[in-house]
Amino acid sequence: MTDSTVLRLNGLSKRFGPVVANDDVSLTLAKGEALALLGENGAGKTTLMNMLFGHYLPDAGSVEVADENGVLQSLPLGHPQAALAAGVGMVHQHFALAENINALDNITLGSEPLLALRRNRQAARAKIEGIIERSGLKAPLNTPVGRLSVGERQRVEILKALYRDARILVLDEPTAVLTPQEADTLFENIKAMTREGLSVIFISHKLREVLAFSDRIAVLRHGRKVGEMATADADEKAIARMMVGADTPKVARTDMAPGAPVLNLSGISVTGRSKRDTLKGVDLMVNAHEILGIAGISGNGQSALANVISGLAAPSEGHIQVDGIPVPKPGPAAMVKAGIGRIPEDRHHEGIVGAMSVAENMVIERLDDPEVQSRGLLRRDAIRDNAERLAQAYDVRGPGVTASSRLLSGGNIQKLILARVFERSPRLILANQPTRGLDMGAAAEVGRRLLEARERGAGVVLISEDLDEILGLADRIVVIRDGNLVEAGSHDREKIGLMMAGEPA
Amino acid sequence: MIRIEPRENPSRAFAIGIPILSAVISLALAAIPLLAAGANPLTAYGEMIKGVFGSVFALSEMLTRATPLIFTGLAAALAFRAKLWNIGAEGQLYLGAMAAVAIGSGYLDAPGIVLLPLIILLGAGAGAAGMMAPTYLKVRFGADEVVTTLLLNFIILIFLQMMLEGPLQDPMGLGWPQSAPVLDQGMLPPLMERMRVHSGLIIALVLAAIAQFMLARSVWGFKLRAVGENAAAARHAGINVNRSLFGVAAISGALAGLAGVSEVAGLKGYLTSDLSPGFGYTGIVVAMLAGLSPAGVVVAALFIASVFVGADSMSRAMGVSSFLADLVVSMSLLCVLVGGFLAKYRILRTREAVS
The missing domain is CATH 3.40.50.300 (P-loop containing nucleotide triphosphate hydrolases)
Incomplete structure (x- = not known):
């Protein structure tokens, strides 16, 4: 490894019960590099980053982060505070901003001593404006965050990380909520920051932006790293195949x-x-x-x-x-x-009743159908047969139709909803x-x-x-x-x- | 550092074992105040067991005590399943009891075959009516039913005192604030000679069985579970959430009202303002212990009634305060709630990471 390595993940593994979220994943990140972490949903990208940031404690492996002098130091695991102190900043997919206070206060929130009697807002403002100047991440500092657009909120989140002197920035699906133009601007800003020496890892599954804006690409599948390449050598088909394991x-x-x-x-x-x-x-x-x-x-x-x-x-x-x-x-x-057949936006919240069985969720929209009930009593055999048939036809995989639907993965929940919707033509x-x-x-x-x-x-x-x-x-x-x-x-x-x-x- | 992680697969043995273990632990913990009161815990528990199972009379007393708890336990369990937090079973119990004496103590001198069903229906109806206003306020204005049902209890209690010193007062009662007795043919028949246990118990058990069946097997139960577990998804799926809430509110109130009917027309015969030593509130404990399952309510009501009756008998035999019974009941609830938490989550001690 060269001297410019700022982050090294060594053989990180994490299991959640029977599910292997990450299996022996190693990664390095150089100073000023933009690394794209690609993979399907459930490939373990977010889990990996959460271990880096101390939200999860790995079952095995270690993390090393460079200090101010560029010397790799081992990072105490499972401590977000330690990760912050070591200069790792993370911007989650779901923002963690207080909507009723302004951007400036959101940025400084948490980095000030709790019992300080007075706050040096001028110094804070000057520092933030300096960062905005250098990175181009423009955000109105005096407006309550609740009134900002999604793109602005995201910039506030990034500013928050940079304000804490992050040298390594992790962005979890940063463009999921942006327009194409906003996304392009964001990446321009990121480029500007990497030129200043910031190292960035961004999680994505949009191939287009990954190819356009990263220096290097690492692909995860089923919790393992299955490939890594310089973006200059990458082509879209090859990456897609690597992600899915077969042609899409x-x-x-x-x-x-x-x-x-x-x-x-x-x-x-x-x-x-x-x-x-x-x-x-x-x-x-x-x-x-x-x-x-x-x-x-x-x-x-x-x-x-x-x-x-x-x-x-x-x-x-x-x-x-x-x-x-x-x-x-x-x-x-x-x-x-x-x-009208409806596929709701929030499949967990509106699509299914997680505590009820897969079979019950498959008939929840037609409870007055004589196939489902007779004289107010559920026809349980018919409901189960219906579910077995639909699970087969729509390839709903999971622990069985009588199990709670919350045990299904996101994709299988969606297939359950598809089955329910399409079955009625x-x-x-x-x-x-x-x-x-x-x-x-x-x-x-x-x-x-x-x-x-x-x-x-x-x-x-x-x-x-x-x-x-x-x-x-x-x-x-x-x-x-x-x-x-x-x-x-x-x-x-x-x-x-x-x-x-x-x-x- | 301590971490809490959900368990992947809470096993069935766990689900059944935890409440039993919790009950045992709560009894063990209750030994501490018993020792402090100067009693030998083992002898004390021996007296408790004798007080519940030592004789047919003891058993009958325990079943008598369990009867209202099954009603109020069911009232809480069904409402809680829909996430409708009815804390007002105590008030609804008194509404039911008032309705029972209003019609039953001479106002209508009909044969038992007419009068008794009428008393039961009116009592249930009065309880149900008591749950309508809080539910309407919740559905229409988002008023928290925990607050409204709880506070309504006190209003109903004061209303009861007014009625007992006014329209419902027994003219032959020498000015005592109590109602006239329910006519003989309006009383729920006793189950055994010279014992206090009465046919209210049978009604309670039948209702528990029906509730258990309907919850799992009927469209009504399906909707109720869906509304309780995820109201947004239920609404999206076309289930009329408000109608489900009003339905279960009525049933919950009616069950609590029946507790009052059963106490007045099954046991006491007349109504006073101390008819219930908090059966409505204890019903919440019963429902929680039962994991909100109607069948579980029967078991939990029997357990709690045993503790109360046993502790009463123990305190008489050993000269310790009968408040120990309350202590055991509260501790068993705490233990079961903690136990339920431990069944769902596990607590991990993680080593302080070395830097």
Whole structure:
């Protein structure tokens, strides 16, 4: 190893019961290097970084971090404070900011003595402004964080790490919540910082950004490191194969003429408490044999739109028609009855009742079906047979259909929901972030099922923050911004990105 | 450093063993105050066992004590399954009891075959009605039902005192704040000659069996479990969450009301404001000990009744304070709650990492 090594992970292993999250993973990171950590969901990327940061105690292995003089020192494991002190900063996927206080205070929070009588805010401000100057990470310091955009919040998180003199920065899926343009800017900033000597590890499963912005790539699969290469030598196909262990199933897609309208929203308004729950008089038409993609930055009304279509929110104005028939009193049950299949955004929170069995979750939307109950009593054998059949057909793997559904992995939970939705041959499918957090195999399966439904004659509303996913699946794209819908009119990535950001295309 | 990690596979033996172990530990812990009171714990426990199982009379007393606890335990267990925290069983019990004496102590002089079912229905209905306002406030305004049901207990208790010194007062009662006795044909028949145990116990056991069956096997139980475990997912799936909550609120209140009916029309015969020594609150303990399972409620109610009756008898035999019974009950609850936690999580001591 050269002198410039700032971090060395030696043979880290971690088991959670029978699950091996990491198995003998070793990594090094050089000063000023941007290392991309790639892998499917569940490959162990986050676990590895959590061990580095002291959130988890490894079962075996050690971590060494360079001190100010560049000499590697072994890091006490299982102590986040020690990791912080050694100059390791981590920005999690879910931000840990206090929404009611401003960015400046969020950044300094926790790095000041608890019992200090007065705070030297001037010095703190000067230091932060210096960091902003050098890195280009612009964020308004005096605004409560609750009023900042997602991109700004993320920059505050990074500033927080840098303020604590992080020499090694770990970013867990930093672009999951950003527009393509914001993501590009973020990486520009990261580049600027690595030139100053900061070392960065970023976790991602978007190949495009990994290839564009990293110096080196390490790939994890099933908890092991299966490959490592300089980005200059890498090619997309090879990495994808390394991640999945086989060629990714290609989603085959044929052109299809749209049929009659299956969903018609006219003049729908929803007054919500925040921007994310608000719709301002939108019209939307979805036809049979059509996948309509809703592109947009998170929090621009996607939730409101999804809630209206799934029946969770009652619009204050406007009309809903499914298959040309008005839905007079919208509600979840009425929507299911009208022929809408719903794949919710938060599959753990809204999709399943974790404490109930896989079989029960598979019938939870049709409790009045005579196949499921007779005279108010559950037909348990029929419910179990139904579940066995669906688990087979949709490849739901886990400890069995009578086990609690919370024991399933994220991908299998999604397959459970797919089985529940597609089994009823819905006229319209609402798929809200259907592949978020899924590995490539499970994501491809979702895409395949959506295309299959389209072929059968269903209409699909696909809401996604992953523009590539929409570009790959949708026949027609509508951009949602600030509670309004605008037809994109094309599949042009650049143009849609600008529309998402609210700039005239 | 101490870490807490969830256990991967809480085993079944564990789930059953923990409550039993907890009960044993709580008895062991209760030996300390017994020693402090100057009694030999082993003799004391011997007296306790004799006081519960030593004679048919003792057994009958224990079952008599367990009867209201099964009702209130079921009331708490079912509501808690839906995450509806009904702390108001005590008040609902008195509502049921008031309804029972209002109709049963002479207002309606009908044959038993009419009067008794009517008393039961009205008592259950009164308990159920007592749960409607807190549930409405919760559903409509998000008012915390822990607070509303708890405080309603005190309001109902004062209302009861007003009724006992007013419309419900026994005209022949020499001014005592008590109701007129329930007519003979309105009483729940006793189960054994010269014993206090009455057919309220049978009703309680049947209801427990029905609750157990319905919870696991009916659509109603399915919805209730879904609402309790994940209301957001239940709503998304098209289950009417509010309707489920009102339904279980009514059933929970009715069960607590039946506890009052059973005490008045099965045991005491008339109503006073000290009818219940906190059966409503003890029902919460019973439900927690039972892990919110209706079948478990029966077992837990029998256990707690045994401790109470046994400790009473022990304190008489050995001259120690009968408050020890309360102590054992509270300790057993604490032990079971801690035990339940340990069944789900394990505590790891990690070595201080060396730097």
